[in-house]
Amino acid sequence: MNFKPLSLYNTASKSKQEFQSLTPGIVKMYCCGPTVYNYAHIGNLRTYIFEDFLRRALEYAGYTVQHAVNITDVGHLTSDADTGEDKLEKGAKREGKSVWDIAALYTEEFMRDWERLNLLDPTVWPKATDHIKEQITLVQTLEGKGFTYKIDDGIYFDTSKFPRYGEFAGLDIENQEAGIRVAMAEGKKNPTDFALWKFSPKDVKRAMEWDSPWGVGFPGWHIECSAMAMKHLGETLDIHCGGADHVRVHHTNEIAQSECATGKPFATFWLHGGWLLESKEEGGGKMSKSKDEFVRLQTLINKHYDPLDYRYFCMTSHYRNYLSFGWSNLKSAKEGLTSLRKKTAPLINQVTSIESDLAHEWRDQFTSAICDDLNLPQALGIVNKMLKDINLMEGEKGALLLDFDQVLGLDLGKSDAPAKESFDTLDRELSSLLQERNEARKSKNFARADEIRDLFKEKGYVIKDGPEGAVLEKIQ
RNA sequence: GGCGACAUACCCAAGUGGUAAGGGAGAGGUCUGCAAAACCUUCAUUCAGCGGUUCGAAUCCGCUUGUCGCCUCCA
Incomplete structure (x- = not known):
């Protein structure tokens, strides 16, 4: 090396x-x-x-x-x-x-x-x-x-x-x-x-x-x-x-x-x-353990954030700068990571080696950002731009992502689209409901179909109709 | 009171002399029975304000304003 x-x-x-x-x-x-x-x-x-x-x-x-x-x-x-x-x-x-x-x-x-x-x-x-x-x-x-x-x-x-x-x-x-x-x-x-x-x-x-x-x-x-x-x-x-x-x-x-x-x-x-500061909406000021109340990782988890959402949040700012913590800021980091995962998931199954000059260029850009006093925010921007490069082979994108993740530590290699439930893991009541909805849609009984969608919503699932049928996603 | 840091769009944020990355939100579109998701497009003639240096400044210098921190402990 x-x-x-x-x-x-x-x-x-x-x-x-x-x-x-x-x-x-x-x-x-x-x-x-x-x-x-x-x-x-x-x-x-x-x-x-x-x-x-x-x-x-x-x-x-x-x-x-x-x-x-x-x-x-x-x-x-x-x-x-x-x-x-x-x-x-x-x-x-x-x-x-x-x-x-x-x-x-x-x-x-x-x-x-x-x-x-x-x-x-x-x-x-x-x-x-x-x-x-x-x-x-x-x-x-x-x-x-x-x-x-x-x-x-x-x-x-x-x-x-x-x-x-x-x-x-x-x-x-x-x-x-x-x-x-x-x-x-x-x-x-x-x-x-x-x-x-x-x-x-x-x-x-x-x-x-x-x-x-x-x-x-x-x-x-x-x-x-x-x-x-x-x-x-x-x-x-x-x-x-x-x-x-x-x-x-x-x-x-x-x-x-x-x-x-x-x-x-x-x-x-x-x-x-x-330092991590509390954003103004949270009261402002430096976060300190000697204060009686403080936010810890478990607090985030209780609010349905993934610990890696916080990790991602930290990489949106340079390590030497102050960073303001606020729930809306964390939320946008979570959205960012979720969308990165969604883009990543289909790529990591078709990883090739990094061969083309173009892929090497992307890696050089990423490396330069990291080697410039750990500029993670810039590196993250490069990752996003790389994913949008239409001239880059999908397999190389996957390979680059895995390579970059050695530094990012976001477990992109393990990532799957978040919390999708397949039919066979659903309990019987839900899967028959879903089936009923499929039939309702087929016979253009959309009122019933929407009713069932609301039912699922109450149970904490969002239905997404795709070309290959309905997919459930857990609401967090 | 003394010392210091910072100020970039609606929010977060990179950019330290060569003409404003990226993310989130928003808007418009494609798709869809409708949604959702996905994808595409769009979103700062301008970097707190005012002066100065320079061919050229968000970037350097000075002043002003604002925010925050340190001068107990704290990552």
């Missing part, structure tokens, strides 16, 4: 750069995963969908991807000021379960969404609680090199010892201090310093706590990603990604602690997915 030059927007350089992996042919990719204290909302899922497109594009370009997505099952705090409530314990209290049960439950739910969205499984799903030892070791390394200090409630990273701190996110630290006052853990030397290891309160037995050289406690939030990424993928990653909200604090801190520990760059490419 020839490697396509893939251009990706790198947050670190604030520009598109041609992607190069450190080891030829292999990409080490780490994606920040969920904290499993509640369901994922569709805004969270948008980021994982973007990462899946990235993974698929890399594989399409011929790379082998070593892919890690962490599960944060340690309850960190609700505030980055290292104060506040523990999220997992909050979840446990809310549902009257143990923190371990909460973590297990929402991990399972997360994986279910993952599968339903047709996301490729990562090579590893490292869990924070399985890597306490590695986290402690990393903190010890930092301690040995003099980057840490101890205060009453934990071991902290001294950000003033890392001159490039904040460079990544373009933070203007002085200005932030001048801004709104931020509550700060007592004893911190700099407002940006963060906890590497937190001590359990003296009089409280925490639900999750571990022994460490510094006393009983639990790891800080940021350290787990560095420790797990290094263990599973090595000290320098090719790609590290996450949501745009990780740029300022989480990734900034990961870079500081990792690069101070190893003396090497932590990742060469940093990619961030844009």
